Amino acid sequence: MLELRKDIFADERDDNLKEVGQPTQRQDMLGHVTGTSAYYDDHRFGNLLHLKVLRSPHAHARIRSIDDSVAARAPGVKRIIRAADVPVNLNTLLSLIQFGKDDEPSLATDVVRYKGEPVLAIVATSERAALEALAQVRVAYEPLPAVFDVEEALKPGAVSVNAAYPKNTFEYYNKYDHQKLRFGDADAAFAQADIVLDERYQMSPIEHAPTETNGSIAVPDTNGRFVVYTSTQALFFSLDTSAKINAVPSNQLHFIGGTVGGGFGGKVDTLTEPLSILAARLLGAPVRYRLSRHEEMQFGSPRGGERIYVKDGVMRDGRIIARKVRAYFDSGAYTRLSSYAAVKCAAHIPGPYTIPNVYADVFCVFTNRTPATAMRGFGVTALDFALECQMDKGAVAVGMDPLEYRMLNAYRDGDMKAHRREAKNCALLECAQVAAEKANWPLRDEFRRMSSRTGGGAQRVGDSADRTRAPAPAPAPAPSARPAPAAPQRVAYERPAAATPAHNVPPPPPRPPSPPPAAQPAGSTHGAPRFSSVFGTRRR
Amino acid sequence: MAKHRGRGVATINYPIGMNLGGDPSQALVHSNPTGKFTVALSSIDLGQGMKSVTRQICAETLGVPVEDVYVDTADSDTGPHCMGSFASRGTHRVGNAVMAAAREARAVMMEAAAEELEVDAGDLETDGRGSIQVKGAPHRSISVRDVAIAAQFKQGKTISGRGIFLVPLSDVNPETGEMSPATCYAHACLIAEVEVDDETGDVAVLKMTSAYELGRAINPKLVEQQLVGGTWMGMSHALYETPEPYYPDTREGPRDFNEYLMPGPGDICPHDIAVLERPAPDGPFGAKGPGEMCANPVLPAIANAVFNAVGVRIDELPITPERILRALKARGAAAPGRAR
Numbered sequence: 120m121l122e123l124r125k126d127i128f129a130d131e132r133d134d135n136l137k138e139v140g141q142p143t144q145r146q147d148m149l150g151h152v153t154g155t156s157a158y159y160d161d162h163r164f165g166n167l168l169h170l171k172v173l174r175s176p177h178a179h180a181r182i183r184s185i186d187d188s189v190a191a192r193a194p195g196v197k198r199i200i201r202a203a204d205v206p207v208n209l210n211t212l213l214s215l216i217q218f219g220k221d222d223e224p225s226l227a228t229d230v231v232r233y234k235g236e237p238v239l240a241i242v243a244t245s246e247r248a249a250l251e252a253l254a255q256v257r258v259a260y261e262p263l264p265a266v267f268d269v270e271e272a273l274k275p276g277a278v279s280v281n282a283a284y285p286k287n288t289f290e291y292y293n294k295y296d297h298q299k300l301r302f303g304d305a306d307a308a309f310a311q312a313d314i315v316l317d318e319r320y321q322m323s324p325i326e327h328a329p330t331e332t333n334g335s336i337a338v339p340d341t342n343g344r345f346v347v348y349t350s351t352q353a354l355f356f357s358l359d360t361s362a363k364i365n366a367v368p369s370n371q372l373h374f375i376g377g378t379v380g381g382g383f384g385g386k387v388d389t390l391t392e393p394l395s396i397l398a399a400r401l402l403g404a405p406v407r408y409r410l411s412r413h414e415e416m417q418f419g420s421p422r423g424g425e426r427i428y429v430k431d432g433v434m435r436d437g438r439i440i441a442r443k444v445r446a447y448f449d450s451g452a453y454t455r456l457s458s459y460a461a462v463k464c465a466a467h468i469p470g471p472y473t474i475p476n477v478y479a480d481v482f483c484v485f486t487n488r489t490p491a492t493a494m495r496g497f498g499v500t501a502l503d504f505a506l507e508c509q510m511d512k513g514a515v516a517v518g519m520d521p522l523e524y525r526m527l528n529a530y531r532d533g534d535m536k537a538h539r540r541e542a543k544n545c546a547l548l549e550c551a552q553v554a555a556e557k558a559n560w561p562l563r564d565e566f567r568r569m570s571s572r573t574g575g576g577a578q579r580v581g582d583s584a585d586r587t588r589a590p591a592p593a594p595a596p597a598p599s600a601r602p603a604p605a606a607p608q609r610v611a612y613e614r615p616a617a618a619t620p621a622h623n624v625p626p627p628p629p630r631p632p633s634p635p636p637a638a639q640p641a642g643s644t645h646g647a648p649r650f651s652s653v654f655g656t657r658r659r
Numbered sequence: 660m661a662k663h664r665g666r667g668v669a670t671i672n673y674p675i676g677m678n679l680g681g682d683p684s685q686a687l688v689h690s691n692p693t694g695k696f697t698v699a700l701s702s703i704d705l706g707q708g709m710k711s712v713t714r715q716i717c718a719e720t721l722g723v724p725v726e727d728v729y730v731d732t733a734d735s736d737t738g739p740h741c742m743g744s745f746a747s748r749g750t751h752r753v754g755n756a757v758m759a760a761a762r763e764a765r766a767v768m769m770e771a772a773a774e775e776l777e778v779d780a781g782d783l784e785t786d787g788r789g790s791i792q793v794k795g796a797p798h799r800s801i802s803v804r805d806v807a808i809a810a811q812f813k814q815g816k817t818i819s820g821r822g823i824f825l826v827p828l829s830d831v832n833p834e835t836g837e838m839s840p841a842t843c844y845a846h847a848c849l850i851a852e853v854e855v856d857d858e859t860g861d862v863a864v865l866k867m868t869s870a871y872e873l874g875r876a877i878n879p880k881l882v883e884q885q886l887v888g889g890t891w892m893g894m895s896h897a898l899y900e901t902p903e904p905y906y907p908d909t910r911e912g913p914r915d916f917n918e919y920l921m922p923g924p925g926d927i928c929p930h931d932i933a934v935l936e937r938p939a940p941d942g943p944f945g946a947k948g949p950g951e952m953c954a955n956p957v958l959p960a961i962a963n964a965v966f967n968a969v970g971v972r973i974d975e976l977p978i979t980p981e982r983i984l985r986a987l988k989a990r991g992a993a994a995p996g997r998a999r
Contacts (some may be wrong), residue, residue, distance in 0.1 A: 121883040121932045123876060128937040132875070132945060137787040138725045139944045142880035145711045146730060147704065178909065216681065236907065253913045269905040292833035300836035321975040323901040326919060353743025354733050356703045373711065377733025382705040383892075387745055413914040416902055424906050449907075463678035463833065466840035471672040481838070487908060493745055495892065496951045505958030507669040508974060511966065521963065522848075539799040539837040546846040546872035546937045551670055553870035553933045554848035560668070560999060571937075594836070 127549055144401030147378070156378050159348040160409065162336055168197055170408040172400050173238045173256050174418060175231035178267070178487040179278065182229055182238065183259035190241060190255035195248030197400055200240040202226040205365035205397060211283075211454050212388065215359050222283035223453035223490070225364055225393055231260070232280055232452035233489050235418035242398045242406060246364075250323040265487035269426055269447035272484050280452055280485040287456040289450070289483035297463045297484065300444075302537040303476030305432070308441035312432030314516050318509055320429065322501035324449075325422040325495060328413070331380025333419055334409025335391045338401035340373065346394055349376045352386040362394040365400065372396065384493035388420055390456055417442045423449040423457055425464075425501035429509045432476075437527045442469040444479040446502065450489035456497070459482045463498030466538050470506040471547045472528040473579070478536035526551050526566050533576025545571035664865070665968025666999040670848045673952035674841030675939070676748040681828030685739035685746070686756040688717060688764045689819035694789075694807035696721060696764070697729040701738030702753045707748050707950060708881040713757045715877055716943050720761035721768070722785025723803055738823075747950040750877060751843070755824035755889035763820025768803065769852040771810035771818065784957035826941075843939035845947040849890075849956035853964040857993040860899055860980030862965060864898050864928045869956070872935040874947035879934065885949045886932050893957025895921050898978050936987040970994030 125134065131241040134140070150156035160538045187199050202224060217458035224557040227238050266278040288296035304388060309315055317516035330620050335349040354374050360367040379386060391408040398406040410419055410575040425448050432441035446464055450457035460482040468479045496503070514524035526548055548569045555562045676682060687699040698717050704710045710730040718725040732738065741753060765785075772791040773780035776799060782796050785803075792800035809814040829839035850868040855862050867890060876882045899920040902912050913919035938945020958976065966972050971986035972995060987993055 120888070120930070121879060123879060124870075124933050124935050127935050132936060132938050136719055136944065137722075138715045139871060139877050141715065141725075141873070141878065143711065143715060143725055143878055145708055145881070146714055149708055229675070267909055292831075295833060297833060298831075298836065301834065318972060321906075321939060323896075324903045324906055325896055325900050326902045326913075328900075328916075328921065329921065351743075352703050352705060352745055353741075354703060354735055356740070356743050358735055372735070374735040375733065377703055378703045379703055382703070382744065384745055386705075387743060412916070416914055416919060417912050421902050424903070462838075463674070463840065465836050466674065466678055466838060471846070472842075482670040487906070488903075488907075495889070496673075496955050497953075498678070500896075500955050501957040503669070503671050504958040504962070507671065507956070508962050508972070510669075511667065511959070512972070516785040522668050522670075525668070529670070530672075537836075538840060539835070540839055544843055544937060544939055545672075546935060547670055547672060547848070548938070549935055550846045550848040550870040550872050553935060554668075554850055554868055556686075557870070557931055557933060558850040559664075560666070561694035608749050614846065617809065626734065 124181060124553060127553070128274065133454040153589050158331055158335060158378055158380055159350050159376060162348045164336070164338060164405040166404050168244060168398065168402060168404050168406045169246045169249050170240050170242045170395055170406050171246060171253055172174055173253045173487045175227065175234060175236045175238055177231055177260050177262050178234045178325070179263040179265035180231050182227065182231065183261055185239065186257040187239065190252040193248070193252035193255055194323055196241060196252045197245040198242045198398065199246065200226070200394065202228045202396060204401070207364050212360060212456060213459060214280055215356065219454050219458050222322055224283055226395060230329060233487055235489055236452070239524040240398070242402060242501055248361050266488050267488060269449050269484040269486060272486050273482070280487055281380065284485055285487045289454060289461070290440060298461050298481045300465045300477060300479035300537055302539065305443050305476040306630035307442040308476040309432040312440055313607045315430065316433065316512055316516060317430040318425045318428070318512065320505035320508060322425040322504060323492060324491070327383040327385030329383060329385060330382030332410040332412060333386055333390045334372060334407065335395045335405040336405060337392070337395040338405040339403055344371050344373055345399055346373045346375060346388045347392055347396060349374055349392055350379050350386050351376050351389065351392070356387065357389040357392050360389040361392045361396050367538040371653045375640045383495045385419060387493050390419065403544065411609065416480065418489055420455060420492040422494035423451065425449065427505040429505050431509060431513055433513050433517060435517055437517050437524050439472060439474050439513065439528050441476040442474045444468050446479070446481045447481045449480070449488070449491060450483050450485055451488045452485060453490040453493045456488045457491055458496035464502050467499050467502055469537055470503070471530050473530045473534040474528065474537070522555060522560060523562060523566050526569055531571045531575025534579065542575065553560050662854050662856050663993055663995045664852065665849060665964045665966070665967040665996060666852045666856050667960045667963025667965070667967055668848065668850045670901045670964065671952065671956045671958040672844040672846045673747060673955065675751045675794025675845060675947045676826060676841055676842050677742065678744045678840050679829040679831065679838060680826030682742040682746070682748060682752060683823055684741040684756045685799065686751040686753065686760040686822045687739055687816070688757065688760040688770070689805045690764065692807055692811040694727065694802070694804035696728045697725065698728060698757055698974060699738045700732045700741060700753065701735055702741040702749065703733050703744040705744050707749065709744060709753065709964065711881060712877045713753055716754045717757050717761045718760050719944070721765050722787055724787065724789055727789065727803070728828050734951070748950040749950065750785065750948040751942055752824050754877070754946060758820040758943045759819040759822030759824065763822065764777055764818055767810070767816055767818045768806055771814055771816050772801055772806045775806060775809050780901065781922040785928060789918065790825050823950045842941050843874065843947050845952055846876065847952060849960045851957065851960035853961060853968055855965055855968040855983065857969055857987055860983035862978060863984070864894055864961065866928050867930040869930065870935060871949060871953070872937055873949050874939040875936050875945040876934050876944045877944065877946050882934060882949055883932065886953045887930060890930055891922065891927060893954035896954060896976065897958045897961040898922070901977055903972070965999060967996040970996060975982040
């Protein structure tokens with residue numbers, strides 16, 4: 120069920136449109152439902168060859184020797200590709216935008232750094248022939264100690280994972296091992312806070328699980344060009360990466376894609392195109408390289424398992440006056456795109472709330488696991504999980520309704536964000552009001568009347584003006600708050616068991632900002648009468 | 660032993676486009692000799708509806724029916740550069756590029772029509788049904804088809820346009836993190852209702868209610884598709900999936916869909932959605948984009964609902980029955996919270 124609430128923000132829109140806003144059937148619908156849409160693997164070639172890679176069984180090991188002499192004579196084998204055959208073996212995806220050092224080989228040379236890392240490739244007349252030949256390759260590995268935990272990886276003396284970043288952290292601005300965010304004075308504010316909540320959150324890695332696994336077919340064309348049918352999410356990104364690794368001019372490659380069986384971020388890495396193109400160049404025949412489901416699940420790069428520590432300083436009236444975040448992105452053995460996500464994460468802190476003192480360090484950490492990559496909500500999903508669980512705990516700690524606690528702290532037009540840009544075009548309060556109305560979640564009148572368009576910035580009620588633009592080192596406690604205890608009170612957020620008495624004194628009723636004054640601009644009272652009429656006089 | 664119900668909430672926002680900008684997309688729009696338009700892109704349709712969204716934006720901007728526009732995607736020989744389909748950037752970045760290209764094409768089309776009708780181009784308007792007419796005098800009109808034929812064979816004009824959209828790359832202050840991450844943000848609030856079995860640790864998601872603010876729903880059906888699909892994904896993240904069940908220990912990874920848990924049709928729940936539109940000043944018709952964000956509020960809303968139901972916090976994903984039972988055991992018993 121989807122309901123369009125055209126009544127809200129109507130004065131900011133021109134709804135006199137003909138095609139935009141219509142529930143028009145998708146252009147590609149008929150093809151999809153009749154099974155005639157062409158995906159990369161629907162292109163057929165009579166002399167198609169198949170590429171499969173040999174993957175490391177070790178999370179960290181030195182390669183002593185590789186014996187592929189038996190495999191080379193196996194039935195159907197056309198070519199074995201080793202690291203030395205790859206023109207530019209070392210690459211990093213974001214080198215296209217000059218971000219980071221080349222750190223990941225297409226095929227491993229002397230060391231493997233995660234279980235599943237490609238060591239060599241075999242091109243054969245069938246996938247089965249390629250797999251059977253791979254089983255004949257003998258590799259002598261010398262296993263090395265490995266590190267899997269992001270915080271272990273940062274300890275002195277930890278195993279060094281990535282040769283380009285020997286200290287196991289991506290390097291920011293040639294000087295820091297993390298991305299910083301500094302706004303106001305969080306430590307001073309914690310000393311003033313009535314309650315301090317210090318919590319740890321752990322995101323699980325996730326597989327993109329697309330219906331169609333990663334893959335590509337490279338086909339020799341006339342005039343020295345190659346046509347590449349691909350499942351990529353980013354056509355020129357993959358084309359330019361492939362051109363770099365193959366050391367060919369980009370206009371020798373003609374990429375065709377555009378209809379993809381699910382991506383979710385897992386088809387940005389250009390996992391298959393460079394090698395399928397290289398094989399097609401070496402053999403002069405069409406070559407397909409596609410991941411099996413097992414490869415996609417375990418070696419096709421997951422969402423990383425971010426670990427996030429959040430510390431909040433909260434006043435008894437529900438205002439959050441400080442938030443400190445320490446986040447670790449588990450990048451796996453190589454950078455791929457996690458370096459970017461850490462900056463995006465820092466930009467997203469402290470969430471859609473106006474908090475005058477914010478401090479964050481975000482690390483992109485290397486461990487001996489499959490390199491992580493982009494996934495839906497990259498840099499933000501895990502942080503939202505951590506922050507929104509933290510918000511729930513904060514509400515319990517001050518005895519407020521969890522939605523009202525969020526609304527009290529919600530950002531509004533004119534507020535200053537921690538990355539020092541003014542908030543505008545906000546709509547968090549309105550979303551909260553509408554969702555509450557639909558779900559019969561009781562909100563008090565003053566919360567139903569809040570607006571993103573008023574009460575922000577210098578108008579922020581119940582606050583010193585310095586909350587927005589130039590946060591004071593030590594925010595003034597709320598007028599109604601009792602004198603702050605000598606040390607901030609640690610609050611167990613879990614509800615006490617029924618029989619035991621509450622171990623913190625029930626806080627005084629929260630003091631939300633007063634309703635917007637009557638003098639607010641015309642048109643900004645949208646929804647207010649409607650919410651009142653729907654909710655009536657119901658109270659918690 | 661009992662089943663306990665609880666409700667949890669999350670409110671989020673989401674930045675549109677690549678963090679810091681610097682992610683251009685281009686579009687070409689051109690008419691064939693009989694007034695049918697092609698949009699050439701190198702952008703990718705992952706199933707999210709890129710072709711349909713850009714098609715509607717192009718038709719609206721040109722002032723022609725949507726059936727007269729076809730979007731051709733993802734051919735590097737014919738489609739100009741696009742950064743890619745990620746970072747919730749398709750509707751906003753590519754949509755703006757298509758809009759710019761369509762504006763340029765429309766200007767030529769109106770000039771050609773003006774020449775045929777012997778009026779000033781500024782006095783003309785499109786009717787959205789395939790004709791161009793004099794404002795206030797709709798009987799003085801010419802079809803887009805006849806305009807295209809005249810432009811091509813008589814006037815020697817190309818009814819075509821180029822568009823690019825780029826949010827310039829922002830600097831980052833290494834010391835403070837001062838930066839311009841995004842030009843606009845979408846918003847959401849989601850309320851999840853769950854039932855937790857304190858004997859098995861099983862969580863059933865009973866209902867979700869949400870409000871999403873997306874700037875402009877270019878196609879409400881595609882928005883619904885994204886929001887429903889994203890909710891499923893968020894629910895799966897929260898309760899089922901992981902390729903590394905003992906993370907950070909790497910043992911025991913699933914290899915296929917038999918071993919990788921995800922919710923089936925019997926596990927999903929009704930989802931009541933409201934969409935709000937506060938147009939982004941720099942969005943195409945105000946649009947932002949619902950792509951990535953819709954999985955995000957589901958995870959914490961479910962975690963918070965579990966707490967409301969049985970009084971334990973699971974701060975480590977996924978929220979498996981094992982984790983719930985261990986937390987309940989540590990706690991002694993389920994402690995249902997205040998009914999919401």
